[in-house]
Amino acid sequence: MENGGADKATIDIALPYYGDVALMQAAVSSVRAQTDPRWRLYVVDDGKEPGVPEWFAGLDDPRISYERNEVNLGITANYLKCLAMAEAERVTILGCDDVLLPEYVATIHRLHAQHPGADMIQPGVEIIDGDGTSVDPFVDRMKRRMFAPELRGTRVMGGEELATTLLRGNWTYFPSISWRTEAIRAAGFDARFVVTQDLDAMVRLIASGGEMVVDDTVVFQYRRHASSASSTQAVSGKRFAEERAFFESAAARMTELGWEKAAKAARRHVSSRVYALTMVPAAVKHGDTTGVRTLARHVLG
Incomplete structure (x- = not known):
């Protein structure tokens, strides 16, 4: 070419x-x-x-x-x-x-x-x-x-x-x-x-x-x-600990702008919680009790 x-x-x-x-x-x-x-x-x-x-x-x-x-x-x-x-x-x-x-x-x-x-x-x-x-x-x-x-x-x-x-x-x-x-x-x-x-x-x-x-x-x-960094961290629950910190930061930023719909979306972070739920069986299979607890906390908000 x-x-x-x-x-x-x-x-x-x-x-x-x-x-x-x-x-x-x-x-x-x-x-x-x-x-x-x-x-x-x-x-x-x-x-x-x-x-x-x-x-x-x-x-x-x-x-x-x-x-x-x-x-x-x-x-x-x-x-x-x-x-x-x-x-x-x-x-x-x-x-x-x-x-x-x-x-x-x-x-x-x-x-x-x-x-x-x-x-x-x-x-x-x-x-x-x-x-x-x-x-x-x-x-x-x-x-x-x-x-x-x-x-x-x-x-x-x-x-x-x-x-x-x-x-x-x-x-x-x-x-x-x-x-x-x-x-x-x-x-x-x-x-x-x-x-x-x-x-x-x-x-x-x-x-x-x-x-x-x-x-x-x-x-x-x-x-x-499955070997990607995000997939590995998802099973262990580390991904969602980070996501909670991000969404808290984003919600504060949206509130400062007066964007209440966006702030509410950040506080709820629905897709993140649904994804965490799908990772629970893998964490159980791996015997990762810490990961299971982290995932459960994230799912329940």
Whole structure:
């Protein structure tokens, strides 16, 4: 594929990497397969997997840069490092086990041209499992049927309406979102949060007047599998301890703005409690009595 080169990129794709080498390589290959050449990929390796630097060197692709951290920074610090490195007007923080479909960059460019001031662009997403097979897990059916807004084509959302829907149930997919670089860099990520850092950043952007463009064109594959950080923390109950802290913070922020519907949604955090309920059998199976108690407290509010 003939390409315009990294110097013409108007979308940055950051890949904070840690973990499975093969899945990371598949993610990189999906970026290289884009039909629209206006992108730059930079990878920040927070691990020590052998052969990875050599693999990137072998790509010999001027659109791709790679560096390995001298010490492990952890998820949030590595995300912040990626934000600091962004140069283009928009940036996507791609998950190292996710996949871009070939029209992702073209779709983001189209939506950005139509709504250049949007802080967030959420395109359509397909769920895949660890083997890359299309699946439709309960949590994603719940997102789609109970919490996601009605959508045919493209919709612009913001203010209390958007905050309320997200605090009822986060129906977005963080690695698929294209962020306006200036906005997400200013917002940053709160070091207190790991599994809710994306929702926290979105809520803070919305509170400051930011808008989200939502489009139903499916151009992203989000990988959901049991070994993910969020799934592991969900079974142990750690995820929900963090979520309670986040929702308390969000409820206070919404109250300060006078957005009572959003504040109520944060206090109730319905989807989080339903998800915790679905994790109880797994915690029981693992014999994790502490996890069971943590989950039960979260479900009962």
